[in-house]
Amino acid sequence: MATFWTKEVPATILVAALLIWIMPMIVGTFTLTVLVIYGMLGFSLGLIWGFGGILCFGQAAFFGLGAYTYAIAAINIGDSTIPMLLAILVPAAFAALLGAMMFYGRLTDVYLGVITLVVTLILFKFISSTAGPEYVIGKARLGGFNGIPGFQTLNVPGRPNDYIYGDPYFYFCAILLIIVYLLVSWLLKSSFGRVAIGIRENEVRVALMGYDVSARKTVLFSIGAAIAGLAGALFANWGEIVTPNLFSLGQSAEIIIWCIVGGLGTRIGPIVGAAGLAYLKFLLGQQSMIDNTLLTGIILVLFVLFLPKGLVPAIGSLWKVSFGRRRRFPRHGVRRLRGRSVGHG
Amino acid sequence: MACVAFAAGVSGMAETVLETAGLTMRFGGVVASDNVDFKLKAGELRCLIGPNGAGKSTFFKCITGLLTPTSGQVFMRGYETTGWNPHQVAGLGVGIKTQVPNLMDGLDVFENIWMAARRFLSMPDAMRKASEVIERLALGPIARTELGRLAHGERQRVELGLVVAADPWLVLLDEPAAGMSADDVERMSTIIREMTRTAAVVIVEHDMQFIRSIASTVTVFHQGAVLMEDHVDRVMADPTVRNVYLGKKA
Ligand SMILES: Nc1ncnc2c1ncn2[C@@H]1O[C@H](COP(=O)(O)OP(=O)(O)OP(=O)(O)O)[C@@H](O)[C@H]1O
Ligand SMILES: [Mg+2]
Numbered sequence: 001m002a003t004f005w006t007k008e009v010p011a012t013i014l015v016a017a018l019l020i021w022i023m024p025m026i027v028g029t030f031t032l033t034v035l036v037i038y039g040m041l042g043f044s045l046g047l048i049w050g051f052g053g054i055l056c057f058g059q060a061a062f063f064g065l066g067a068y069t070y071a072i073a074a075i076n077i078g079d080s081t082i083p084m085l086l087a088i089l090v091p092a093a094f095a096a097l098l099g100a101m102m103f104y105g106r107l108t109d110v111y112l113g114v115i116t117l118v119v120t121l122i123l124f125k126f127i128s129s130t131a132g133p134e135y136v137i138g139k140a141r142l143g144g145f146n147g148i149p150g151f152q153t154l155n156v157p158g159r160p161n162d163y164i165y166g167d168p169y170f171y172f173c174a175i176l177l178i179i180v181y182l183l184v185s186w187l188l189k190s191s192f193g194r195v196a197i198g199i200r201e202n203e204v205r206v207a208l209m210g211y212d213v214s215a216r217k218t219v220l221f222s223i224g225a226a227i228a229g230l231a232g233a234l235f236a237n238w239g240e241i242v243t244p245n246l247f248s249l250g251q252s253a254e255i256i257i258w259c260i261v262g263g264l265g266t267r268i269g270p271i272v273g274a275a276g277l278a279y280l281k282f283l284l285g286q287q288s289m290i291d292n293t294l295l296t297g298i299i300l301v302l303f304v305l306f307l308p309k310g311l312v313p314a315i316g317s318l319w320k321v322s323f324g325r326r327r328r329f330p331r332h333g334v335r336r337l338r339g340r341s342v343g344h345g
Numbered sequence: 346m347a348c349v350a351f352a353a354g355v356s357g358m359a360e361t362v363l364e365t366a367g368l369t370m371r372f373g374g375v376v377a378s379d380n381v382d383f384k385l386k387a388g389e390l391r392c393l394i395g396p397n398g399a400g401k402s403t404f405f406k407c408i409t410g411l412l413t414p415t416s417g418q419v420f421m422r423g424y425e426t427t428g429w430n431p432h433q434v435a436g437l438g439v440g441i442k443t444q445v446p447n448l449m450d451g452l453d454v455f456e457n458i459w460m461a462a463r464r465f466l467s468m469p470d471a472m473r474k475a476s477e478v479i480e481r482l483a484l485g486p487i488a489r490t491e492l493g494r495l496a497h498g499e500r501q502r503v504e505l506g507l508v509v510a511a512d513p514w515l516v517l518l519d520e521p522a523a524g525m526s527a528d529d530v531e532r533m534s535t536i537i538r539e540m541t542r543t544a545a546v547v548i549v550e551h552d553m554q555f556i557r558s559i560a561s562t563v564t565v566f567h568q569g570a571v572l573m574e575d576h577v578d579r580v581m582a583d584p585t586v587r588n589v590y591l592g593k594k595a
Binding site: 191194195197198200201202204205206207208209210211212213 | 409411430431432435436441443447448449450451452456459460461463464465468507511
């Protein structure tokens, strides 16, 4: 914990500042902004899946919920400050309810996947079917498949006419990502985070130590949803429209692929995976020779086969082999003979 | 029947730390635990024996909340804990080692033991406690090694460390010495004897030599029910026990 404040925080800020300075010289800030937002979305799943062992097939649901919450609240309230906060709180509360239901119900991983998938589908179907004029929340029409355009975008708190857009919006998103990253890093170093990792490793053991596993998983799930919701609100501001596609299963699948490709169980991996693959998609979108979905599929298969741990861990071990001091793992004591079988049952 | 047992439990509460009344667990047609009445006094060391499939682990799981008994009750230090979750039972101060190793394989020895201590202690106290337990169980050289890389005997010792780190007043160990070398078994019995200074201990064990070395009262399970309960020497001399258990082993 001591080295966290003296080493990790300054190093993270330094690297991030360099990237924020250099990247706009290579890629336009409009594109960079969405890469940062996707990075945050990938990071949200990377947290609950990579560190909490919760595989959620519906992270897009929280992303979409954040975006819609923002849009609806912004139309009704005007100033963007409270809508931004609501976009974090509403998905978090929704996830807390859903999570409590799943984790206290002691569902196995398979059912957890199925339920999160179905919830995403239901939200997608529901939002898509709200074209009629009867679907209004306050002043906001849900708009069905066309989504909600024309809401108040991000402004300086208290001054609804001072919009934050263009380059400043990129810096705003990037700084938020750094803050979220540092907060999560701190969380993972805290007792709560370490126990969460313990739950990922062996849920039964952690319960047998006396920790309330269901409560802790629910909290972590909810934190992940809060981050995804924030990413959703940022996305809404970037695109200036929200549509049901935010909730789509395709989006959920993509988030999972980002995590696998970037490297599960690392903090930076899902961010890199998200930004990298999203940028690739952007480049491919400018031509029509190679099909986008096909290529994403091929990349996933190649990674699963040849780099199953993902990009960042692979680079990490490469780095260690070539630059790091060779670390040997001393095996203390010779592996003893297993006298008898370990019993039955 | 259950009511009578409960009343008896209340009257003897000062001494009895663990009691089951008519504890029964059915899996479909199999009666894995059959109307078990069991009592354990503070500071007692008790061994459970019985042939494979006798229902020892099932009995443990019903006590620890890993299974909810079909009928019957469990009492601990005045609480009725029937149907509690494992984390609630453990939260009372019950240390549990399951028959199947339950460890956090991706984490190192220190982290495993620290986590057990942290449940009941503040951050700095948990750090101190973890170091202390590591020293006491001679785990120092492997403190920073991942559990997944350890040999079986070391893993068993770490799991015992997890139990010790929480300072439990009741310890339930399901086959702690299984598959260990003679050296390891000896170290294990030393640790267990130390535990009995502060806790009541129940151990499921097959190894008769081990049971003799910690010399205690033995409860014999057979087909889910309690067959006999007496001192180890008398149990081993008993012809019925020899027949159902020892006879098969020889
Ligand atoms: N989850 C389960 N579902 C169905 N039957 C079970 C289950 N768990 C245990 N049993 C059965 O209950 C009986 C008792 O099993 P248990 O594991 O309690 O025995 P044990 O005394 O611990 O044996 P061992 O010495 O082999 O560990 C066995 O017949 C077993 O097959
Ligand atoms: Mg057993």
